[in-house]
Amino acid sequence: ALSIGIVGLPNVGKSTLFNALTKTASAQAANFPFCTIEPNVGDVAVPDARLAKLAEVAGSKQAVPARIQFVDIAGLVKGASKGEGLGNQFLANIREVDAIAHVLRCFEDGDVTHVEGRVDPVADAETIETELMIADLEGIERRAANLVRKLKGGDKEAKLQQALLERAKAALEEGRPARTVEVSQDEAKAWRGLQLLTTKPVLYVCNVAEDEAGTGNAHSAAVERMAEAQGAGSVVISARIEEEIAQLPEEEQADFLETLGLEEPGLDRLIRAGYDLLGLETYFTAGPKEARAWTIPRGTTAPRAAGVIHGDFEAKFIRAETVAYDDYVTLGGEAPARDAGRLRAEGKGYVVKDGDVMNFLHGA
Numbered sequence: 208a209l210s211i212g213i214v215g216l217p218n219v220g221k222s223t224l225f226n227a228l229t230k231t232a233s234a235q236a237a238n239f240p241f242c243t244i245e246p247n248v249g250d251v252a253v254p255d256a257r258l259a260k261l262a263e264v265a266g267s268k269q270a271v272p273a274r275i276q277f278v279d280i281a282g283l284v285k286g287a288s289k290g291e292g293l294g295n296q297f298l299a300n301i302r303e304v305d306a307i308a309h310v311l312r313c314f315e316d317g318d319v320t321h322v323e324g325r326v327d328p329v330a331d332a333e334t335i336e337t338e339l340m341i342a343d344l345e346g347i348e349r350r351a352a353n354l355v356r357k358l359k360g361g362d363k364e365a366k367l368q369q370a371l372l373e374r375a376k377a378a379l380e381e382g383r384p385a386r387t388v389e390v391s392q393d394e395a396k397a398w399r400g401l402q403l404l405t406t407k408p409v410l411y412v413c414n415v416a417e418d419e420a421g422t423g424n425a426h427s428a429a430v431e432r433m434a435e436a437q438g439a440g441s442v443v444i445s446a447r448i449e450e451e452i453a454q455l456p457e458e459e460q461a462d463f464l465e466t467l468g469l470e471e472p473g474l475d476r477l478i479r480a481g482y483d484l485l486g487l488e489t490y491f492t493a494g495p496k497e498a499r500a501w502t503i504p505r506g507t508t509a510p511r512a513a514g515v516i517h518g519d520f521e522a523k524f525i526r527a528e529t530v531a532y533d534d535y536v537t538l539g540g541e542a543p544a545r546d547a548g549r550l551r552a553e554g555k556g557y558v559v560k561d562g563d564v565m566n567f568l569h570g571a
């Protein structure tokens with residue numbers, strides 16, 4: 208499963224948020240060895256209102272949501288790249304995740320110590336980003352040193368890597384994260400292979416006070432402006448409130464949300480934003496046994512999408528039948544959609560669209 212690492216300075220609300228994510232009924236918390244320390248890993252359902260509707264129309268016994276992993280990467284502090292705190296181990300953990308949810312303290316509370324003695328989320332974001340940039344620069348030095356011998360041998364791949372390292376280094380030395388470097392399609396694979404920390408997509412999570420969950424505040428507004436300028440995402444939540452919501456029985460959650468003037472738990476927005484950030488989409492399968500959401504990267508072709516269910520379905524793909532979600536629901540299921548001419552047969556080149564209800568025909 209794709210994973211999102213939760214990072215941030217100490218005392219900003221990471222654990223509170225992670226607890227909320229993993230305490231909801233649909234989540235399962237798991238602890239397992241991960242490098243040498245053990246960050247918490249939570250496997251979380253991706254909320255999607257379409258799934259329940261689909262299960263209802265298809266008469267499915269159960270609805271199985273898509274899942275995404277959140278990893279609690281605590282302990283990143285100023286000086287982490289110099290090995291302060293548990294520095295290097297945490298940086299290694301960040302390397303493993305696909306995207307970063309960066310929690311920023313946007314709440315004022317005299318009882319909760321701020322490591323820098325003041326609430327300034329934009330400066331905090333820079334502190335962490337700087338650590339990641341320094342770590343990247345050091346990683347680049349190491350990689351460049353390893354390339355020397357290969358370059359002497361005239362290795363083409365090494366030459367490409369060297370050129371990319373140079374470009375990343377130039378950006379970092381100007382104080383820009385590596386994600387600002389433009390990379391062509393031909394270079395994309397080698398670029399990913401460099402495993403730079405500052406190429407990972409970032410979602411800023413503004414942790415505001417309980418009574419600001421619906422509105423945000425001046426701090427979160429400043430973060431939103433920063434995020435926009437960087438092409439990053441941002442969401443406003445109150446980790447404390449989310450923890451409370453997560454602990455309530457489901458039938459009481461709606462009432463509680465209404466009292467707070469919230470339409471849905473902030474976690475749902477956070478999870479969806481993470482899903483978007485990773486460039487992911489959903490297609491569905493629906494039958495009497497289950498309706499199920501499957502995760503694919505945007506732009507995935509039908510055979511690859513089939514391969515998410517089972518590798519053999521990709522290898523022995525014949526064709527796909529598909530009904531758009533809206534048609535499926537409005538017309539009342541697969542058979543009526545077929546009768547109405549809304550069920551399409553698609554071949555190997557078909558790019559699956561978000562919300563497609565799929566049937567795969569295969570020789571497996």
Ligand code: GDP
Binds near residue numbers: 417
């Ligand atoms: P971490 O070090 O980033 O994991 O932070 P924690 O989740 O342990 O939170 C640090 C402290 O801040 C705890 O005492 C939390 O209860 C408190 N805290 C977290 N979120 C909020 C919030 O939205 N409002 C207030 N007032 N306190 C919060």
